[in-house]
Amino acid sequence: MxxxxxxxxxxxxxxxxxxxxLxxxxxxxxxSFDLESGRKEIFAEHFIIPNAIDSGQVRNLVLQWIKRIHHKPGTVEREYFITDAKGYSIPFWIVSLEAHTSWKGLVKRQKSAAEMLTTGYVTESGVFRRSYRWAVSSRKNICEHWGLTELHEPKEAINIEWDGFPLDSTFSRGRIDPTTGVKTSKESLEGELPAYGVREYFDFKFSNGLPILSVEIDEEEALRRARLHVELYHFKIAKLNVDIPVDIRTELDIAGLQLIHLPFWHIRYLYRPSSALRHFQKTDKKNIIIEGYTGGVLKSELAIIQRDKIWINAALCSAAALILFFLGSIWHPAFLLVAFFFLLIAGASAYIATIRRGSKENETSSFFYERKEQEEHIEKV
Ligand SMILES: [Zn+2]
Structure with missing residues (x-):
C-alpha cells in the first residue's frame, strides 16, 4: 500500500x-499513477452500472427461477437452500466496435448424373457485419468468480472459446417474467433501457454496497483480447456457411473504449430432497450468476440433473434385482426371471449415465434449452 x-x-x-x-x-x-515519474493522470472514461438489487431480492429471484424449472414448484422452498449470495462490482473494458467479415468456401452439393465427373463442390461467398459493445474482464484472474469465463451465449450453433461477451445481449437475457411479481422494482421489460444506457460516471455510491473490484488489466491488452474474441467468433459464424473454408477475413473498426464496473451476484445453493431421493443425491453446492441490473439469470447449474436421475434408477433397479434373486433362490424360480429383467434395466441405465458423463450440456442448465437443441440438430445435420 x-x-x-x-x-x-x-x-x-x-x-x-x-x-x-486507482x-x-x-x-x-x-x-493512473506512474511510480517512476510520480505522474498522475485522471482517467475520465470510467462508468458504473448501478447495482439495483440486494441479497434478499437475489434469494427470491433464485427461488423463483428454481420454481419455474422445477416439476414440483410446491416443494422448492422446503428442499432448496441458498447457502450464500455474494455481489461484486467487477470492472470490464467495453470495446465498441464494428466487425466486417467476408468469407469464401466450398459447399458440397447433390450430384446430378451430369456432374458425377466434377468435384461435387460449389464455391460460395458472402459478407456480414455486426456491431458490438464487447466486454473484456479487466481482472487478472478471470476464474475468480464462477461462470464469468463463458458468459457469451451466441445465437449460432458454435462453442465459445473466449471469455469476452457482447454486453447488450448478455445483460438483457435470463430475466424472470415480471408477472410473477418477483422481479425488481422496474415495472415492465419493454420500457427498459439496455444496461449500457443506465451507466453513470463512476462513483462508489452506485455499487449500493457491493465491493468494487480493482482494475488490473490495461487498455492495450483489452483491445488485443477483444479483437481476438470477435475475430474468432466471426470466423466460426462464417464457417457455418461452408463445408470447406477457403478465405475468411474479418476487419474491425474500433469506435471507442470505456471502463465500466458491472454488477454481478454469485449464488450457491443446496438441494436436499425430502423424499427417498435424499439417500442417493450428493449434496454438493450448485452455482448461479445473476446480473445486478435487472436480476437476469446469466448462468446456472441445475441441482438434479438427468444423469443423476439415471444413476438413481440404476441403483434402485440393482437393489430390486438383488432382492428378487434372493426370493428366486429360496422361493420360486419365476422371481429369477423378473430379477434378470431388473438387472438389464440397471445395466442399461448405468451405461446411459456413463456415456452422458462427458456431455457438458447436461451439467449446466440455462434458459437456452431450445437453442442447445437446435445446436445439436445442426451438428447432426
Ligand atoms: Zn479524490
Whole structure:
C-alpha cells in the first residue's frame, strides 16, 4: 500500500499500486499513477452500472427461477437452500466496435448424373457485419468468480472459446417474467433501457454496497483480447456457411473504449430432497450468476440433473434385482426371471449415465434449452 493524494480532490488515501487504475475513496476520481515519474493522470472514461438489487431480492429471484424449472414448484422452498449470495462490482473494458467479415468456401452439393465427373463442390461467398459493445474482464484472474469465463451465449450453433461477451445481449437475457411479481422494482421489460444506457460516471455510491473490484488489466491488452474474441467468433459464424473454408477475413473498426464496473451476484445453493431421493443425491453446492441490473439469470447449474436421475434408477433397479434373486433362490424360480429383467434395466441405465458423463450440456442448465437443441440438430445435420 502506498499513500497518495488524489489529483482531483487532493484527499490522501492508501492505494495498492498493483492496480492499473486507482480510484479515490473520497471523490471517486479514477487516475493512473506512474511510480517512476510520480505522474498522475485522471482517467475520465470510467462508468458504473448501478447495482439495483440486494441479497434478499437475489434469494427470491433464485427461488423463483428454481420454481419455474422445477416439476414440483410446491416443494422448492422446503428442499432448496441458498447457502450464500455474494455481489461484486467487477470492472470490464467495453470495446465498441464494428466487425466486417467476408468469407469464401466450398459447399458440397447433390450430384446430378451430369456432374458425377466434377468435384461435387460449389464455391460460395458472402459478407456480414455486426456491431458490438464487447466486454473484456479487466481482472487478472478471470476464474475468480464462477461462470464469468463463458458468459457469451451466441445465437449460432458454435462453442465459445473466449471469455469476452457482447454486453447488450448478455445483460438483457435470463430475466424472470415480471408477472410473477418477483422481479425488481422496474415495472415492465419493454420500457427498459439496455444496461449500457443506465451507466453513470463512476462513483462508489452506485455499487449500493457491493465491493468494487480493482482494475488490473490495461487498455492495450483489452483491445488485443477483444479483437481476438470477435475475430474468432466471426470466423466460426462464417464457417457455418461452408463445408470447406477457403478465405475468411474479418476487419474491425474500433469506435471507442470505456471502463465500466458491472454488477454481478454469485449464488450457491443446496438441494436436499425430502423424499427417498435424499439417500442417493450428493449434496454438493450448485452455482448461479445473476446480473445486478435487472436480476437476469446469466448462468446456472441445475441441482438434479438427468444423469443423476439415471444413476438413481440404476441403483434402485440393482437393489430390486438383488432382492428378487434372493426370493428366486429360496422361493420360486419365476422371481429369477423378473430379477434378470431388473438387472438389464440397471445395466442399461448405468451405461446411459456413463456415456452422458462427458456431455457438458447436461451439467449446466440455462434458459437456452431450445437453442442447445437446435445446436445439436445442426451438428447432426
Ligand atoms: Zn479524490
Amino acid at each position: 502506498h499513500e497518495l493524494t488524489c489529483p482531483s480532490c487532493s484527499a490522501s488515501a492508501q492505494y495498492d499500486l498493483n492496480s492499473y487504475l 480510484m479515490c475513496p473520497t471523490c471517486s476520481a479514477t487516475f
